[in-house]
Amino acid sequence: SSAVVPLRRLFAKVTAELALAYDDASITDVYIRNLNGTLSVFGESAASSSADILSDVEYSSASGSYGSYVFYVPENRQGVIGSASDSHGKNPDLDPAIAAVSDRLTYMEVGVALDGRDYAGEVTYRSYLGSDAVKDFDVVGNKRYVWRVTYLEDNLQYDDWKVETGDMNVFDYVLEVV
Secondary structure (H helix, E strand, C coil), rough: CCCCCCCCEEEEEEEEEEEEEECCCEEEEEEECCCCCCCCCCCCCCCCCCCHHHCCEEEEECCCCEEEEEEEEEEEEEEEEECCCCCHHHHCCHHHHHHHCCHHHCCEEEEEEECCCCCEEEEEEECCCCCCCCEEECCCCCCCEEEEEEECCCHHHHHCCCCEECCCCCCCCCCCCC
């Protein structure tokens, strides 16, 4: 009899389709961070602690075409975590269950430069990858994920995805009626 050895890719293809819905802003860089370094050829792969994360490797796609970035990401099956009811709740700052394992969850960071009338400076957004945008943190090998995100100017007022404002300034304008 002959043995059958299944072959599967241990990496997922992640396409990030990013858009800015406000004027005078540009995407400066896009990263996938917290990559799983413990891949299993014959079973599911998941980082079980921060020691399993490749700390010296970050996928940058700053040279990609504007708006669409492609990454090949190691499998990291973390499963369903937390109690979020929408995409804004998929955040370790808002859910203790996510915070407890955030050091091993794969995420995307996007840097945006603002030079507008109301805001100026740099802001960094973070969104956690997974099989859905709410509770699932699985990055499964041999699958394709399309991550569509539009950054709205109103989102600058909320802390759910914005993780760093750097030197961003908020300008207040006074309307004078003459």
